Amino acid sequence: RALVMELHFRYGVRNIIGVKYGLQGLIPRYGHDFLELTPDVVKDIQDLGGSILSSSRGNQDIPEMVDALERMNISLFFVIGGDGTMKAAQLVTEEIARRRLKISVIGIPKTIDNDLVLIQKSFGFDTAISEAVKTIQCAHVEAKGAPMGIGLVKLMGRQSGHIAASAALAQGDANFVLIPEEPFDLEGSNGFLRHLERRLVARKHAVIIVAEGAGQNLFSRKGVVKRDASGNIRLNDIGVFLKEKIEEHFRKKKVEINLKYLDPSYIIRSVPANASDSILCGVLAQYAVHAAMAGKTGMLVGLVNDAYVHLPFLAVASQRKMIDPKGNIWMLVLESTGQPLSMKN
Secondary structure: OOOHHHHHHHOOOOOOOOOOOHHHHOOOOOOOOOOOOOHHHHHOOOOEEOOOOOOOOOOOOOOHHHHHHHHHOOEEEEEEHHHHHHHHHHHHHHHHHHOOOOOOOEEEEEEOOOOOOOOOOOOOOHHHHHHHHHHHHHHHHHHOOOOOEEEEEOOOOOOOOOOHHHHHHHOOOOOOOOOOOOOOOOOOOOOOHHHHHHHHHHEEEEEEEEOOOOHHHOOOOOOOOEEEEOOOOOOOHHHHHHHHHHHHHHHOOOOOEEEEEOOHHHHHHHHHHOOHHHHHHHHHHHHOOOOOOOOOOOOEEEEOOOOEEEEEEEHHHOOOOOOOOOOHHHHHHHHHHHHOOOOOO
């Protein structure tokens, strides 16, 4: 919406096309229609969750995408997404340069995990925290509502635990936060299950937050590593795994527990943006349009140290932003939860 409004009213652009289903939309064989975008089309979409353009996963043929941009006489190409999208945008930029075409490629960072390096925050992250907090509150109520109650919440975060850590700090009800950056053991005198036992004996209930990429070291990987359409390693389901291991552990000890498992991931992804994210999203779009109209290309607009700056695609897509296990954020989480510094034997 913000891109369309800025292009239309500030710069008088009248031909704005939305590419449906991500980069697939530029490949003819998929058969996706383009969507003409006008102020009337986008005027109310800020009240909706998701995206009217939708998205997809998977690598697409770069020359074929540039063929489509050239065939449609596109002069400004805006891409919205995370590190995979920005890597693709860099390849598109390089192909455009090889052909000496006059097409500007500008990125807008959008990843709910907030794991784009150098970027202070991408829109969607604050909304994710707000929604995750509601689930944690429910987990806490359920845990306290039964003898030896346990609330187990799985949140997004494939390779970084920013959502899990921030949600834990925002709510303060979590007793354990498990993230990909901090491996842990299940068994043993310093393992997670032993610390969970101590918590239940002391307080009769516990709340656990686990990021989806946490604890992958607990699974044995035999044979070929499975990957999704975008080339990411398919994660094992740590939420269901933990639920089963916790129940098995206490069953062997003949201790009755009441465990409630909550996975709000798709609910969180689908809600409308909150006010903070709406502001950030709109400002990023405005700056992106200004950059494109100034002839910039091969870059994205990002918030860095409270300033909006231009960053090359390569700088942002080179690595992921992770939580430092010895940094301030993780220390604050440990103090908030009371969990040990390490759960490795």
